[in-house]
Amino acid sequence: MKTEMCLNGENYVVMSNDLIKGKSNLSLNELKLLRLTIMQVLKEDTDLRTYQINISELAELLDITSPSIYRDVDDMTTHLLQEIVYVGDGNPKHKYKKFQWCSDCEYDNGVVTIRLHDNLKPYLLELKEHYTQYVLQDILILKxxxxxxxxxxxxxxxxxxxxxxxxxxxxxxxxxxxxxxxxxxxxxxxxxxxxxxxxxxxxxxxxxxxxxxxxxxxxxxxxxxxxxxxxxxxxxxxxx
CATH class of the missing domain: 1.10.10.10 (Winged helix-like DNA-binding domain superfamily/Winged helix DNA-binding domain)
Structure with missing residues (x-):
């Protein structure tokens, strides 16, 4: 089942402190798309979902004006499938854990489909402590x-x-x-x-x-x- 993304930038992005301090090689728009996806995770969720967003809505939200937007978004989804995040646990003596950001990320027929990797569940679901939250709009306006x-x-x-x-x-x-x-x-x-x-x-x-x-x-x-x-x-x- 695929869920349409909520695009309200006043909603909160919430993730564990360890994940927010993680290391990854992302472009600005890749980073914002991931934060938009993380924003979809609700406090009461017990599992991650697969989300969809129309490319025109994504372009408006991220202020993408490139004439090659379709190719750019296709390249972006490919890279997000490949990119790894290195996550520590606060102890510099411990080795970083390595996770893929996404288990599904593709662009087809004007629609972007994305699902965060299940390995990220402990860093996104049912967080009671040691987490960070901020309004998505705060980072959307950063360049x-x-x-x-x-x-x-x-x-x-x-x-x-x-x-x-x-x-x-x-x-x-x-x-x-x-x-x-x-x-x-x-x-x-x-x-x-x-x-x-x-x-x-x-x-x-x-x-x-x-x-x-x-x-x-x-x-x-x-x-x-x-x-x-x-x-x-x-x-x-x-x-x-």
């Missing part, structure tokens, strides 16, 4: 993978924080940032990682989502090992 992934990392950490005077701090290690943004073998110099990934991502999040996020390096023996992000609540910023 880079780095911005989406940095936003997800920060939101994941914010769920465990209590705002003091509507301000919270989030510490992210370089390892966490590199894994989530798939830059473990890119921008080897931390200064370059900051410019190409962190600076651009946080600037976009602040501009598009109305946060006021600043950050400073965390050092150990003069070596930068991570960054501390100070996040001001959107409710405390004039105009939001």
């Amino acid at each position: 880079t993978v780095y911005a989406v992934r940095m936003y997800e990392l920060i939101v994941e950490e914010l769920r465990t924080k209590v705002y003091a005077d509507k301000v919270a701090t989030v510490d992210l290690s370089l390892e966490e940032i590199r894994k989530a943004t798939n830059t473990e073998t890119k921008y080897e110099q931390t200064a370059m990682l900051k410019v190409r990934v962190i600076d651009s991502a946080i600037s976009e999040i602040n501009e598009k989502l109305g946060y006021r996020i600043t950050y400073e390096p965390i050092k150990r023996s003069r070596k930068i090992v991570g960054y501390r992000f100070t996040v001001e609540s959107k409710n405390n910023i004039k105009g939001f």
